[in-house]
Amino acid sequence: MIKKSIGAILLLTCMFASGIMAQQVLSLEQCRKLAIENNKALKIASEQERIAYYEKKDALTKFFPDISFMGGYMRNQKNLHLISSSAIPQGITLPFDIPGIGNTIPISDDVRDAVWKMGEVDIKNIWAGGFTLTQPVFTGGKIIAYNDLRSYAQDLAKTMKESRMTEVLVEVDNAYWQVVSVANKKRLAESFVKLMQKIDSDISAMEQEGLATKADRLSVNVKLNEAEMTLTKAENGLSLSKMLLSQICGLEISDQIILNDENIENIQSEDNTADILNIDEALSNRTEIKSLELATKIYGKQEKIALSEFMPNVALTANYLWTNPNMFDGFEKKFGGMWNVGVIVKVPLNFVSSSSKLNVAKAQTRIKKFELEEAKEKIKLQINQSSYKLTEAQKKYTSAQKNVDKADENLRYANAGFEEGVIAASDVMAAHTAWLSAHSELIDAQIDIILCRIYLNKALGRKI
16 A cells, blocks of 8 residues: 555656656747747748858959869771872883883782871870860959959848848747736736636625525626636637747747746836937848848949940960870870960950840849838838837826726725625626726736837847
8 A cells, every 4th residue: 555655656746747847937038049049031041141151252263263174085986097098099100111011010909008008097096185274354343343242142141131030039029928918817817717706605695695686696607607718718828829939939839838927917118218219220220221232232233244244355364285196296196285375355246235234234223222212211100100109008008007006996995895785796896897907908008018119129220
């Protein structure tokens, strides 16, 4: 019996310990860190930044000589013959007659073949190779413009990553404070259920004593059911909001998480109403503006590249070539080589096509300038909207705080009056409902201030 008891205690202890280990307690900073580490879009942005870095390194190599090696082998079916077989005479004509033969001496086939083979060039196996070096001297500014373009593209990739980082932080903060909000509402719903249960117990006792009617008890039961349903909705909402936060942080949605701020009773929010809305600061800090400015510069460099199509290209070239067989000292079946240097000049003549490319590049640059001006106008509007919303949220909070004070006082009077029998149950329930609504609105107002502050900082390009 004792062994069974000890085993049961150990089992319960292990279950309790595993339950504690399964729960993760997370702060806002920890949630941000997890989201940054696990966000797929941020990982893509990091890879794009890496691509831009290597493309910049590749662009830098265009200033230096291009060195290449080329080699080849060819097997030919036939050799070359410098002497045609038809050019070899059948015999030799003499200027005098030879008795018994005449003036023509015939040439044998063996001799004719020997003469024909004397002019044979063996090209059945040909080997060739060489090194080539090309150094650009003048390309119409194309290489310089291309390097500048890649530098801007690298900065743009970095800026895009920062922009995505800001979006992730805003997303995490929004989900985090929504969990805190729902957790506080769940606690309110639990308190409301306890209050309604007490009233239900009191009204049942009063009914037995004849101080309350069955209708009073039934109306209280209805309110108690509504309170329990509200609590169920709050519990479900809390589970779903935690699942969303877990997904954003890269955790399994089945993981049990607890937030550091989940159980705080008074959600503190900074009061920065005295902040001066510096539009110039926002325009210099916003990643969207930086991105469009860099994009405008990139298209400006594309204009330079398109303009270089009108310019001549000059390059120095040096080669070392060798072949087998070679003919540098007669015909030899061995490797022989030589070097050469030269200048290459390329003058473009297709001005119609080049003009079209230049006009396209100019149009794209103008488009980015228009987009930049439009973005600045929208950011100014966004800052003002965010500022108004923050001011509105702060006024809402002040009003909600006053309503809570009134609802708390009203509830105290209602409870005291109900216990004294001078206030009806319906009035007490109305006071409890008003108390729940006031506290719920206060939670919404507190969370709203935090979120409005986040959105205003984002609009101003400040660190979130």
